[in-house]
């Protein structure tokens with residue numbers, strides 16, 4: 001087990017290349033189950049969620065080979081193997097095996113997923129969709145059992161706008177008989193990416209990127225090659241790090257249109273940020289204005305950047321107020337930031353960050369993926385050395401974080417933990 005160390009105070013400059021989007025990758029790989037022939041996904045991020053999904057595809061009989069950032073999946077010998085336990089609990093997106101296996105085999109047994117704990121993360125809307133398509137769904141000892149004689153298209157109104165439910169219902173519906181209409185669908189770029197893959201496999205999908213998606217079921221889907229979109233959350237994390245500590249940082253391989261809410265907020269803070277083709281240029285300017293943030297479904301400000309943004313607000317004058325309307329309990333980074341001298345209050349559903357504050361290095365723990373990102377940015381800003389544990393969370397979503405930040409000039413490295421450090425870490 002390793003810990004991450006950061007000696008703060010080093011300016012960032014240079015260019016960083018953004019990897020493929022985690023939240024696309026984790027849906028594109030299960031989507032390959034639906035094909036009758038070989039699917040290649042190009043540009044995958046090298047993160048543990050992708051490794052775990054590759055292993056799960058093998059567990060159900062797929063043959064999977066990896067060549068750098070590309071993964072080739074041969075789905076021909078896949079079977080409806082039950083996955084009630086084990087790897088499915090290591091990540092959130094294993095829930096896409098429900099939609100994909102139901103769509104392919106008319107049955108599936110999948111354990112309830114893991115992933116970041118952000119407060120309760122129900123999957124009732126996924127289940128509502130599967131049932132509307134004709135599946136019988138039961139929860140037996142923590143695993144979801146799905147069975148259908150045949151799936152039939154249906155009109156499904158989502159009570160909450162959900163990325164996971166929208167994608168999962170699409171996966172189950174592409175081979176259902178007749179037309180499925182998903183109303184109040186989510187519009188995230190990753191959903192468009194998954195629909196693009198499915199369309200290239202032969203699916204008939206209209207309206208992705210709007211809140212009404214229409215799917216006309218087809219009897220079979222074939223293989224294809226698909227290139228993933230860049231990770232707007234990884235790019236946003238580097239943009240926030242550059243806003244905190246950047247002299248001149250170029251963030252390469254981004255789709256700036258996917259990042260408009262963040263770019264607008266950074267500009268309001270007085271950060272110098274410009275986009276050109278697939279690059280963002282970010283530099284810190286002084287003083288930083290504080291801003292208020294409300295997280296919303298896309299194209300609103302993403303909840304996945306709320307925690308890193310909290311750290312940036314510690315550097316701004318006066319108080320900024322954050323309301324996470326998607327995950328109101330996504331607050332576990334706050335106590336850790338306080339250990340580093342941040343002035344943050346939680347009142348009702350609002351997080352109030354005061355600044356500017358000189359952060360101090362401390363021993364802190366990442367409770368989830370983006371809490372980890374917020375602590376890394378705090379470490380870059382802090383006086384002295386920050387030690388971060390809980391790296392398994394960070395490794396789920398950030399490819400080569402240490403190397404990427406080092407190349408920008410950060411003093412950051414990983415060390416093996418001693419047995420007593422591991423013991424202490426596990427008991428705090």
Ligand SMILES: CC(=O)N[C@H]1[C@@H](OP(=O)(O)OP(=O)(O)OC[C@H]2O[C@@H](n3ccc(=O)[nH]c3=O)[C@H](O)[C@@H]2O)O[C@H](CO)[C@@H](O)[C@@H]1O
Nearest residue numbers: 023092093120121122123124125126160162163164165326
């Ligand atoms: C693997 C992946 O893509 N993860 C992302 C996905 O998670 P995930 O797909 O789990 O998030 P959702 O979009 O489904 O959740 C949005 C909101 O709807 C609620 N909800 C969701 C489903 C449901 O059946 N019932 C229900 O009440 C959730 O509790 C949450 O408050 O979108 C989140 C919101 O942008 C991001 O933070 C995650 O990074």
Ligand SMILES: C=C(OP(=O)(O)O)C(=O)O
Nearest residue numbers: 092093115116304369370
């Ligand atoms: C919450 C996240 O991921 P997951 O849904 O995979 O837990 C995230 O990427 O910030």
